[in-house]
Amino acid sequence: xxAGAGTDRSAVDRRTRGFRAALxxxxxxxxxxxxxxxxxxxxxxxxxxxxxxxxxxxxYAINTDPKHLPTAVLIQDESSFSRSFVAAMQxxxxxxxxxxxxxxxxxxxxxxxxxxxxxxxxxxxxxxxLIRGERPAILVVxxxxxxxxxxxxxxxxxxxxxIVFSRDLIGPVASRAPQELPFELxxxxxxxxxxETRLNIVPGLMGTILTLTMLIFTALSVTREVERGxxxxxxxxxxxxVEIMLGxxxxxxxxxxxxxxxxxxxxxxxxxxxVVGSLGLLVVLxxxxxxxxxxxxxxxxxxxxxxxxxxxxxxFFFLPNILLSGFMFPxxxxxxxxxxxxxxxxxxxxxxxxRGIMLKGATFVDLQVDVLALGLFTLAAMGLAVxxxxxxxx
Amino acid sequence: xxxAIATRAAEVPDIVIDVQxxxxxxxxxxxxxxxxxxxxxxxIYGFLGPNGSGKTTTLRMLCGLLTPGSxxxxxxxxxxxxxxxxxxxxxxxxxxxxxxxxxxSVRENLEFVARVYNLDDPHAAADSAIRRLGLxxxxxxxxxxxxxxxxxxxxxxxxILPGPELLLLDExxxxxxxxxxxxxxxxxxxxxxxxxxxxxSTHYMDEAERCHEIAYIAYGELLAQGTVDEVIAHAHLATxxxxxxxxxxxxxxxxxxxxxxxxxxxGTALHVSGRDRARLDAATKDLREQGPQVWSPxxxxxxxxxxxxxxxTKDNFA
Numbered sequence: 001x002x003a004g005a006g007t008d009r010s011a012v013d014r015r016t017r018g019f020r021a022a023l024x025x026x027x028x029x030x031x032x033x034x035x036x037x038x039x040x041x042x043x044x045x046x047x048x049x050x051x052x053x054x055x056x057x058x059x060y061a062i063n064t065d066p067k068h069l070p071t072a073v074l075i076q077d078e079s080s081f082s083r084s085f086v087a088a089m090q091x092x093x094x095x096x097x098x099x100x101x102x103x104x105x106x107x108x109x110x111x112x113x114x115x116x117x118x119x120x121x122x123x124x125x126x127x128x129x130l131i132r133g134e135r136p137a138i139l140v141v142x143x144x145x146x147x148x149x150x151x152x153x154x155x156x157x158x159x160x161x162x163i164v165f166s167r168d169l170i171g172p173v174a175s176r177a178p179q180e181l182p183f184e185l186x187x188x189x190x191x192x193x194x195x196e197t198r199l200n201i202v203p204g205l206m207g208t209i210l211t212l213t214m215l216i217f218t219a220l221s222v223t224r225e226v227e228r229g230x231x232x233x234x235x236x237x238x239x240x241x242v243e244i245m246l247g248x249x250x251x252x253x254x255x256x257x258x259x260x261x262x263x264x265x266x267x268x269x270x271x272x273x274x275v276v277g278s279l280g281l282l283v284v285l286x287x288x289x290x291x292x293x294x295x296x297x298x299x300x301x302x303x304x305x306x307x308x309x310x311x312x313x314x315x316f317f318f319l320p321n322i323l324l325s326g327f328m329f330p331x332x333x334x335x336x337x338x339x340x341x342x343x344x345x346x347x348x349x350x351x352x353x354x355r356g357i358m359l360k361g362a363t364f365v366d367l368q369v370d371v372l373a374l375g376l377f378t379l380a381a382m383g384l385a386v387x388x389x390x391x392x393x394x
Numbered sequence: 395x396x397x398a399i400a401t402r403a404a405e406v407p408d409i410v411i412d413v414q415x416x417x418x419x420x421x422x423x424x425x426x427x428x429x430x431x432x433x434x435x436x437x438i439y440g441f442l443g444p445n446g447s448g449k450t451t452t453l454r455m456l457c458g459l460l461t462p463g464s465x466x467x468x469x470x471x472x473x474x475x476x477x478x479x480x481x482x483x484x485x486x487x488x489x490x491x492x493x494x495x496x497x498x499s500v501r502e503n504l505e506f507v508a509r510v511y512n513l514d515d516p517h518a519a520a521d522s523a524i525r526r527l528g529l530x531x532x533x534x535x536x537x538x539x540x541x542x543x544x545x546x547x548x549x550x551x552x553x554i555l556p557g558p559e560l561l562l563l564d565e566x567x568x569x570x571x572x573x574x575x576x577x578x579x580x581x582x583x584x585x586x587x588x589x590x591x592x593x594x595s596t597h598y599m600d601e602a603e604r605c606h607e608i609a610y611i612a613y614g615e616l617l618a619q620g621t622v623d624e625v626i627a628h629a630h631l632a633t634x635x636x637x638x639x640x641x642x643x644x645x646x647x648x649x650x651x652x653x654x655x656x657x658x659x660x661g662t663a664l665h666v667s668g669r670d671r672a673r674l675d676a677a678t679k680d681l682r683e684q685g686p687q688v689w690s691p692x693x694x695x696x697x698x699x700x701x702x703x704x705x706x707t708k709d710n711f712a
Contacts, residue, residue, distance in 0.1 A: 021512045028509030028516075032498065039497045039536075233493035236457055237510045238483040393459050 025239045029247020033221070037251055043217075051209045051259045055266050058205055063197045065152040067093045071118040072110045074101040079127025080168050085138065088164040089120070094153040107141070117143045118153065130165075202273045203354040204327045206263045207347050210256060210286070211293050211321050217252045218297030219310040222389075227307060232393065241389035245382065249294045256290035257283075267358075277357035281364055285353050285371060292346040292374050295381035302388040321347040349373045410435050410560055410591040411456060413467025413474065418451050418460060425451045427614040429465070433593060433607075438586045440605030441595040444704065448614040449595040450490060453562045456593070457487045470559055483511070486553035490564040492545045496538025500529055500548055503537050504555060511556035519555060527551040543574035550578070554585065561585065563594040567601065579604050599697045610700055617703045622696055631656075631694040631702055632671035634678065636664040638687030653677035656702050660695075667698055 037044065071089070075082050089095040095118060101107040107119045119141040129136035142154055225231040234244070260283070267273040275282060296317060304310035322328055324338055325347040331339065342348045349370035356362030364371070411433035418426045426448040433439045443449050454460040456469050458478025466473070472480045494503045504523050508516035524533050527547050532540065537548060546566060553561060563582075567575045579601070582592055586606075594605070602608050602622065609619035618625045636644065641664045648657045648666055653673030658665045664687075668674030682689040694702075 024512050025510050028506050031509070032495065032502070032506045035502055036495065036497050228496070229489070229491045229493045230495055231493075232459065232489045232491075233487075235459055236482060236485075236487040236489075237507070238479060239510045392461055393454060394461055 022240070022243055025243045026247045026250070029239065029244055030250045033248050034251045037255070047213065047255055047259065048262070050213055051263050052266065054209050055202070055205055055263055056270070059198055059202050059267075059271055062201045064200075065197055067152075068096040069094060069118060069153055070099075070116040071095040071097045071120060072099040072101045072107055072116040073097055074104065074107045074119065074121040076124040077122050077126035077128075081127040081130055081165060082122045084168055085122060085164055086120075088160050089157070092156045092160055094156045111141055111143055114143070198271050199273055199359060200355070202267045202271050203358045204351055206260065206267070206286075207289070207325075207350045207354055208322060208327055209263060210260060210290055211347050212318055213259060214252060214256050214290055214293035215297040215300075215314045215318060216311065217255070218249060218294045219300045219304070219314045220307050221248045221298065222301035223304050223307045223310045226305075235391065235393065241391060242386050245298055245385055245389070249291070249298060252294050253287065253290055256294070257287060260286045260290070273358060275358050276361035277363065282354065282357045285350075285357070285367070285374075288371065288374050288378070289346060289350040289353070292378040292381065295378050295385065296346070299381050299385040299388065302385050302390070321345050324348070326351050343373070344377075346374055346377050349377075408435050409433070411439075411467070411469050411593065413456070413469075414465060416452065416455055416465035416467065417463045418448075418455060419463055425614050426455070429611070429614075429616050430467075431609055431616060431619065433591060435591050436586055436589050437606040438582060438592045438594065438604070440602045440608040441593060441611065442597060442602050442608055442700065443595075443611035444597065447612045449611060450564055452611070453487070453564050453593070453595060456481075457485050457562055458482055459487070483556075484558055485560045485562060486556070486558035487562045488549050488553045488564060488566055490568065492537075492549060494537050494545075494549060494552055497536060499534045499536055500524065500540070501533045503548070504552060507552045507555050513556065523551045523555050543570050546570050546574065546578065550581065554590075559590065561590055561592045561594075563592065565595050565597070567596065567598065575601075599695075599700075602696055610703055612704050617706075618699070626694055626696060626699055629694065629699040629702065630669060631667045631699060632669075632674050633665055633667040633692045633694040633698060634674075634682075634689050635660075635692035636666055636687050636689050637662060638685070641687070644681070644687060648678070648681075651677045656698060656705065658698065658701060665692070665695070665698055667694055667702060669702070 073086055075086070086097060090097060099110060099116060101110060101119065101121075104121065107121060110116045111119050119139075121139040121141070123136060123139070126136045126138070140154075140157060222231075225234060264275070264282075268275070297314060300310050300313040300317070304313055320341060324334065324342040325331070325345050326342065327347065331342060331348070334342065352370050353362075353367050353374075356367055409432050411431060414430045416426055416429040417424065429448075429452060441449050441452070451460060455462050456474065458474065458481050462474070466475060468474065469481050470484050472478075472484075474481065495506070498506065501520050501524065504520035505516045508519040513519045524530060527550075529544070529548065529551070532544065537545065540548060550563075550566065553563075561582075567578055570578065582594065583604075586592055594601075596602065605622075607619065607621055608625060610617045610625065618628060620628065641659065641662075645657045645659065645664055648654050648664075653668050653670065654666060654677055655669050655674075656665070656667040666674075666678065668677070678689070681687075
């Protein structure tokens, strides 16, 4: 009886000692990676500058509701109605009237050459016909080769038509004023009432920047050891694959955390993007997302034969993350199969998490499905990496 | 701990390496063929052979870096097929190419090794290794910036830091100057004296003579093993040392003769050997008597034996 208890205790002791020894080995790999990281100045610099420059560039550059679009007008009717219409377009801020075309051919050419995005033709006798009640038409030609860019402006133009002539249609011609709609259409643009793109883009950028940098850092880690010949030494030492993996991933978790902090700070200070929900929850879930990407990168690293291959695999993974996650295009606008692919990607879930917390004030309960998806994804990637890790040089 | 010892073949096995029939192929091409060897505790065992003969592959199979295609055996009493984790803990393997981290300092490299082997005080262990290696002034220098000789010293230092029972050294002195080579061998002998077993691969003949025992491997096959004297005696190579004028022409004539198996110039002399003394004597009778060169009976050197062994194997393959 007592002997049995003794064996139990020694077994437990051995397990504790074994666990502590494993932690020491993970720590050994952690310190080693951190030191190597510090020595590699260029990598270190990119860690700071990639997130900042990308955020500044794209945060300011991407705007899906562009204003001040170059516009040309062809005015063949010198009436107060024409002037009012052009003035109203100016005031809407969507149109920047740069050129007055001299003929229809000229207007076509301006659009075709891409010098303007909109061409507006007010035909001859427009004012006269309007007063006569002949419903004259204003021709608006939009360059819709970028439909997103044109969308907001076209909508603004339609809205403008109902009110533009209210000042001109007075006295005898008042009957030509458009009838008021029998009801009022009131549209709420929730979470982003001004429809500002950056509120959507900046949290999304945080996800894409972290995906890119984290993937590449770990994707190179194992192949680099193989290419430099240090793998032979490492494999001849008593350190297990899972210990190597955790030791290699851990420093980048720290780096990723710093990057996320940097981006969040810039989002608040430069772009005025608020964090409506819990900052603590955002930090924890961001770390989970970082871990997911580090695991994928590490998995690639165990499969690739060279650093170049590892980079190619990273980009192969990165592209669908950008295109199918809902970062670039509305997730719900994609066909079912594309949405299914998107559901596998960590960025898709993180975008819901980060936009949810930052803009809508979502709580853990609201996000648990996405958190679970990220967690499962991470575990699967890590499991695959450990299974794939070549423990011999065979 | 007790469990670990119980699984060994013996408490302190006198035979440190004991393998039979090791075979390894890469892409269908056999690199090591049916190799069996035994290495006793505390010996320096030289592993000789030309480039590409399978030396590195054998060392890697012994320390668990490669899985043998067939064959079995033990290393330090642990099964090389199933207990490679235990073997790694007790074997120091020094790779042919410098494989410590070039972008870590000497101290950082040593501390990394100490931690991976779970030494109690990695800092102190690195300190004493640095003192032992005489690297005090270079402790904070990056390993990649060291000269060839210092890199090799550091690599050996890192190997012996965890106190292994067996050292596997893969061409440790390649590209190192003579002084550093001598220091290195002095160190190896000190370690062996302290009870460490050393298996060292090389293709320098003078280094072979510094080993207690040697094994010669060519084309993946172990051709001879034993002490240097045993290997020479076992070859039964009858040898004449020829001096005098026009040795180059003489060598060409001799090579074509039946009964002459090997002709090799050594400085101002020519070594002429044959596997069968009677046939060698018969073939060279006229030349020996006519001159103008002077023929004297000599001892085959280790190099003569190895070159002969190699040509015999080559013949078998042709």
